[in-house]
Amino acid sequence: MTMPTVNQALWLLPFCLPIALWVAYTDLKFMKIRNHAVLAMAAVWLILGWPAVGRDLWLWGLAIMAIVLVLGFVGNMIGMFGAGDAKFAAAMAGVFSGGDPWFIAALYAACSVAALIGQRxxxxxxxxRRVAPDWTSWTSNKFPMGLALSLMLILYLLAAFLPKG
Incomplete structure (x- = not known):
């Protein structure tokens, strides 16, 4: 499967969308992804993943979450990205179980570039700047990766509604 089905998106999108928007906002404003958001995203997969995708993909999603968490902590230790980015990426990783890895990688790359250019x-x-004068991301040399991760999650789920063919 390259993209989620409409049924999967209908199960997950109503819960993932507000969390992703929250993550994008807090990362832009504070350059932090709150643990509450990470736990909420993980809870969406734990609670709704099975009915959304079935037992096998749900279990694969849990495995993928664990793998991404370990890789994320390694990436954080060597300074590639923040711990919040690593935790949120792991929490949302289950949603991508069953997806085409090449499509997911391309979506990640495109969302990262778009978010970087858009934020800059x-x-x-x-x-x-006048509307949001106190946002930390305006003056930080670091990039709010939560913006790119959130965009990726939202677009991946919305892709289910694109015409097939």
Missing amino acids: IARNIPAV
Whole structure:
């Protein structure tokens, strides 16, 4: 399966969307992804994953979450990204179980580039800075990866509603 089915998206999107928006907002404003958001995202998969995708993919999702968590901590230890980024990536990883790894990698790359360019442009627009003058990401040299991860999660689930063919 390259993309989730409509049924899977209908199970997961109503819960993933507000969490992803929350993560994007808090990472832009504070350059932090809160543990509450990570736990909420993990709970979505733990509770709704099985009915959304079935037992086998749900179990694979749990395994993928564990693998991404370990890789994320290694990436954090060597300074590639923040611990919150690693934890949120692991918490959302189950959603991608059963997906085409090449499609997922391409989506990750595209969302990372789009989020980076969008955030860098937005922080240089005076009107945007006036609306959110206290956002840490405007002056930080670091990138709010939660923005890219959230965009990836939302677009992946919305892809279920694209016409097939």
